[in-house]
Amino acid sequence: MSRPDIAVTGIGMLTPAGTDTETTWKGVRAGKPTAATAPHLTGLPVDFCCSLPFVDIPAALGRRTAHRLNRATQLALMAAKEALQDAGLDHTTWDGTRVGVVIGGALSGTDIWETQYLLMREAGPRHVSPLVIPMIAPSTAAGEVAIAFQAQGPSLVAATACASGATAIALARDLLASGQCDIVIAGGTESCNTPLIATGLAQLGTLSKRCDDPAAASRPFDQARDGFVMAEAAAVLILERATDAAARGHRPRALLAGFGSTTDAHHPIACHPEGRGAEQALRNALADAGLTPYDVGHVNTHGTSTLLNDAVEARAIRAVLPHGPLVNSTKGVLGHAMAAAGAVEACLTILSLQHGVVPATANLDDPDPAFDLNFVTKTPAHQRVSTALSNSFGFGGHNVVLAFRAP
Known part of the structure; x- marks a missing residue:
């Protein structure tokens, strides 16, 4: 449609x-x-x-x-x-x-x-x-x-x-x-x-x-x-x-290209250990936006700093986006604002697209070797990308991925 x-x-x-x-x-x-x-x-x-x-x-x-x-x-x-x-x-x-x-x-x-x-x-x-x-x-x-x-x-x-x-x-x-x-x-x-x-x-x-x-x-x-x-x-x-x-002559900051939303239907608190819902939300967002995985240049992760969430999210990103887009989490600086987090991170993803800058993940001093991702660490990455994803996952198995692109 x-x-x-x-x-x-x-x-x-x-x-x-x-x-x-x-x-x-x-x-x-x-x-x-x-x-x-x-x-x-x-x-x-x-x-x-x-x-x-x-x-x-x-x-x-x-x-x-x-x-x-x-x-x-x-x-x-x-x-x-x-x-x-x-x-x-x-x-x-x-x-x-x-x-x-x-x-x-x-x-x-x-x-x-x-x-x-x-x-x-x-x-x-x-x-x-x-x-x-x-x-x-x-x-x-x-x-x-x-x-x-x-x-x-x-x-x-x-x-x-x-x-x-x-x-x-x-x-x-x-x-x-x-x-x-x-x-x-x-x-x-x-x-x-x-x-x-x-x-x-x-x-x-x-x-x-x-x-x-x-x-x-x-x-x-x-x-x-x-x-x-x-x-x-x-x-x-x-x-x-x-x-x-x-x-009305107003240039947008970004375009909301699409989104993917799924539910783990697994546990009241823990995400699915294989990340099925997160992975499907990523795939759904790409399909909704009419994008291929290789169009994505940056992923602003949910990245909470918990053992299971980070492992599951890293696995899902690697499965869907094998080409190694820039990956970061802003929660090292801001903490986890729960219901506000997805909106805050959507705004920051848009600013990354606008300015050609992906902020570094604070405190990511020793990336878990189990995660084979292109993390931005220590200093911001100055790189223009045209399309970025913002991941959000919540208690109850709620998974939402927003896809943004430069106007």
Whole structure:
């Protein structure tokens, strides 16, 4: 079936490396890890994470708006605002009935759950905020973005664990291709570096335990990897049909060529040990985009720094892309922002296409010899590529691969 080309006309990001796209890109290129000991996690089995630099949220959103939102929703609004500015779009002049919103979320709102429950236990029910339900509802981020920018088309939340941000972008493509929307605000947001989530993930055995050296903890594809590092972030992309972007004289940052989505149907947490779902998602993305494996010059991996995930992903990449495209993971710098990760990494993949630079994988000092891949290590690779893939995999066996190409 013939589909219109889908353009990415704007991006916005807030990550541990920076509170906008430019500073995030500079931080990721510099390759300096952001993981650090967090005072609010003191005494827990894992007491470090990747947190955003200071950002004055009330100044950015208004004090009243900021007060009634959980942190993940605050970040989503700020990222969406930057993305719309980047796209050159003014929401006060558009037909909001033709604008959709799809935001990926997973554990966001846990900051409110924890603080409000403790307040109820310690001070009594009268002290619980009357806003607690809208503050913790999974639909909040998408709904608030829609309100802020008067987007009256479909408003959806994608919840596929750590693939949520990528799933949101894939759904946005379909809303545009089907003609339901002319513009879609899509991405992911996450802020759950809380004591309960940190403890739960540590009990699950997924977090790195390098409390003595947090900066060295996230080590994607390294022999010494021992788990991921929690992070918070938000990233939003503006997607339109390429013909519409051209008609208003806006050059896109990249084209979303296609995507592949599969489910392992194997285990609630662990990915399939043979990587069948991941491999099929890669193949599906290529087929959807009308590409051959040899068209791909770069893969931005999910690359979490866990033993099984990295092994399975490396195996899938090698099976589908035997020619050795440039491979990296940005989680060595940024940590794992879970529901936001796929959207953040989609933006970084687009920036790599734009600038002809693939950032190095931080802390990949000794690549696992079982992985025969063309890793970018130590310094960024300055190489122009026309097509790149961004991989995202999540608990529950969710696999999403996005294919981007230069416009």
